Amino acid sequence: MNKKYLFSAILLCSPMLLLAQEHAIDTVFVFDNQLDNSRKVQKISKLKEEDLLKNTTNLSEVLRFQSPVNIKENGRGMVSSPSFRGTTAQQTAFIWNGINVNSPFLGQGDINNLNLLGYDQLEIKSGGGSVIYGSAAIGGTIHLNNELTFNKGFRQSLFMEYGSYETVNTFLKSSYSDEILSVKFSGNYSESKNYYEVPEKNYQNINGQYQNKNFNLGVAYKIGSGNTLAWQTQHFSGSQHYPTTEFGSRSKYHSDSFRSTLSWNFKSKKIQNILRLAYLEDEFQYFSTIEKPKSSGGTSEVALLKNDFNYSINDDFALNIITDYQLNKGKGYQSGITDVVRNAGAFAALLRWSPHQKYYFEAGIKKDIVENLETPILFSLSGRHAVNHWYSLIFNLSKNFRYPSFNDLYWQPGGNPDLKSEVAHQVELGNNFKYRNLSLSLSPYYLRIKNMIQWVPGSLGYWVPVNTSEVESFGLESQLELKKTFGQHSAKMSVGYVFTHAINKETGNFMTYVPKHKVFGNASYRYRSAELYAQAMFTGLTYTTTDEEKSSAIPSYFVMNTGINIRVLRNQQLGIKINNLWDQVYETSAYYPMPKRNYSIQLLINF
Numbered sequence: 001m002n003k004k005y006l007f008s009a010i011l012l013c014s015p016m017l018l019l020a021q022e023h024a025i026d027t028v029f030v031f032d033n034q035l036d037n038s039r040k041v042q043k044i045s046k047l048k049e050e051d052l053l054k055n056t057t058n059l060s061e062v063l064r065f066q067s068p069v070n071i072k073e074n075g076r077g078m079v080s081s082p083s084f085r086g087t088t089a090q091q092t093a094f095i096w097n098g099i100n101v102n103s104p105f106l107g108q109g110d111i112n113n114l115n116l117l118g119y120d121q122l123e124i125k126s127g128g129g130s131v132i133y134g135s136a137a138i139g140g141t142i143h144l145n146n147e148l149t150f151n152k153g154f155r156q157s158l159f160m161e162y163g164s165y166e167t168v169n170t171f172l173k174s175s176y177s178d179e180i181l182s183v184k185f186s187g188n189y190s191e192s193k194n195y196y197e198v199p200e201k202n203y204q205n206i207n208g209q210y211q212n213k214n215f216n217l218g219v220a221y222k223i224g225s226g227n228t229l230a231w232q233t234q235h236f237s238g239s240q241h242y243p244t245t246e247f248g249s250r251s252k253y254h255s256d257s258f259r260s261t262l263s264w265n266f267k268s269k270k271i272q273n274i275l276r277l278a279y280l281e282d283e284f285q286y287f288s289t290i291e292k293p294k295s296s297g298g299t300s301e302v303a304l305l306k307n308d309f310n311y312s313i314n315d316d317f318a319l320n321i322i323t324d325y326q327l328n329k330g331k332g333y334q335s336g337i338t339d340v341v342r343n344a345g346a347f348a349a350l351l352r353w354s355p356h357q358k359y360y361f362e363a364g365i366k367k368d369i370v371e372n373l374e375t376p377i378l379f380s381l382s383g384r385h386a387v388n389h390w391y392s393l394i395f396n397l398s399k400n401f402r403y404p405s406f407n408d409l410y411w412q413p414g415g416n417p418d419l420k421s422e423v424a425h426q427v428e429l430g431n432n433f434k435y436r437n438l439s440l441s442l443s444p445y446y447l448r449i450k451n452m453i454q455w456v457p458g459s460l461g462y463w464v465p466v467n468t469s470e471v472e473s474f475g476l477e478s479q480l481e482l483k484k485t486f487g488q489h490s491a492k493m494s495v496g497y498v499f500t501h502a503i504n505k506e507t508g509n510f511m512t513y514v515p516k517h518k519v520f521g522n523a524s525y526r527y528r529s530a531e532l533y534a535q536a537m538f539t540g541l542t543y544t545t546t547d548e549e550k551s552s553a554i555p556s557y558f559v560m561n562t563g564i565n566i567r568v569l570r571n572q573q574l575g576i577k578i579n580n581l582w583d584q585v586y587e588t589s590a591y592y593p594m595p596k597r598n599y600s601i602q603l604l605i606n607f
Contacts, residue, residue, distance in 0.1 A: 029148040029220045029230050031097035034132050041382035047122040059116045065535045067124045068477050068498045072513045075243050075592040077210045080111040086473030086502025086514045087139030095143045100134045104300040104328050107405030113255045115214035117171040117188045119144045128426045130400035131364040131380045138400045138424045148182040148220040163600030167192035180222040188214045198593040200585045205243050207250045212238030226267045233260040250290045256283045270312045278304040298332040320350040336412020344370045358386040394430030414464045424449040439481045447473040473502035495521040515542045529567035536560045544590040557586035575602035
């Protein structure tokens with residue numbers, strides 16, 4: 001039996017060995033327990049399923065229109081990478097149910113290989129988080145969360161979509177829960193011919209088709225009072241063809257990932273302890289010519305043991321101890337990377353103090369031990385003061401890091417085993433205002449990164465990674481939200497503005513693919529069974545070269561989407577959406593224009 005499925009079978013059977021008759025109190029099992037604490041001192045945008053269904057093309061589209069994250073996408077549905085606050089994709093951590101799932105090979109995640117509709121909610125947290133979430137949590141973290149509810153009975157939902165470029169998107173979710181058992185299954189299949197033209201750029205998106213499927217299974221069981229066992233597993237398989245010219249070579253990329261985690265949650269009046277056992281496996285294959293065998297590839301495995309212990313000393317103080325150990329393995333194909341093994345462990349301690357309803361303070365320290373690498377001692381210091389009922393002040397100071405990836409260290413030719421870990425210091429001052437149905441957040445920040453890892457041309461004719469750059473970034477993240485309900489009418493509006501000034505200290509030039517200005521907005525109006533919504537995004541001039549060459553820069557652009565959802569029967573919702581309403585010609589990555597105006601029709605059935 002394949003070892004990953006054997007691992008899943010062990011995890012699935014384990015809870016059944018510990019059945020008991022007592023009932024726990026909790027009604028929802030949340031896999032990422034640390035987010036609730038982070039919410040007290042950091043701005044976290046939470047997108048629920050209803051928000052995700054407004055941008056069902058892929059995760060890139062959701063983040064582009066509904067978050068401060070900057071997205072660089074090589075055409076619709078293609079390779080895509082995120083960045084926060086002037087950092088890079090390698091300095092952004094993807095967190096799946098509390099576990100860092102960045103690729104050991106690349107040190108980052110490809111957004112469009114992280115299936116959108118396989119999660120119950122998506123949360124975006126700006127700012128450093130390495131004390132809790134480890135390597136790469138420098139600019140921010142993107143949280144892909146599943147949850148299991150109790151005592152809800154049977155629930156099912158089916159989603160179907162057909163759109164331009166022969167795009168098909170389907171999703172099925174089914175769950176059952178009673179007082180002690182919760183089970184949820186979901187599956188998603190998406191495909192698109194993805195052929196589109198942009199005449200103004202003399203561009204045809206040839207060989208741009210993609211296909212992916214995703215399956216999730218979660219189980220939670222309450223074992224007596226205060227004990228819950230939970231298991232979550234996910235399998236994703238996707239194929240992306242890379243766009244080319246009419247006479248160019250056609251290539252493609254295939255990825256396959258498997259994730260599984262077993263959690264034991266013990267909770268009493270003063271103690272909460274969560275023990276996690278996880279296994280992650282990622283495989284990728286690149287075909288430079290579709291008809292020929294793969295030209296490169298690799299397989300990575302991560303086995304993780306993590307314990308999160310929280311002790312309430314009294315009503316004011318709580319101590320949180322987080323320890324983890326992980327074994328990373330990597331095997332490349334045509335990359336010079338043979339069999340690589342890396343052991344890593346970490347110890348973190350956080351002290352939380354809440355002397356009054358108006359005050360909250362948190363201090364953390366962490367030490368990572370990574371085989372054959374030096375790592376810094378990390379820290380975080382946060383506080384919140386509710387000045388009055390309409391204004392609160394938040395302060396964050398942290399030291400974060402990223403250690404080199406397998407490719408950075410071992411790729412041949414070029415890998416550099418002498419690389420140092422990137423180290424970042426960040427300070428943020430959050431100002432939150434709230435008056436009735438109106439809320440406003442203003443968060444100026446300053447970020448400095450040392451030992452930045454960059455691949456540069458080497459003296460022997462190939463690229464090599466070196467610790468060269470020092471990056472300084474400062475800016476502002478802000479968001480205004482309004483919610484209003486009157487009778488059978490309800491309206492919501494959210495507008496965000498992001499200002500980023502990110503400079504390479506060595507050259508004095510602006511960082512590539514970092515727009516100085518970004519504005520994103522979402523508005524919806526609902527009356528009875530009908531909802532009308534609109535989305536808008538403005539992105540300022542974006543440099544694509546390190547010398548700030550304006551002729552090569554991506555011009556500013558404004559894109560707007562709109563749609564309508566109508567409940568045609570009690571449990572059925574029909575939706576129509578127009579993407580890029582004003583037919584804007586724009587790029588998020590040089591030489592890869594995004595589609596002009598396009599359409600989709602959706603059907604959601606809850607039963």
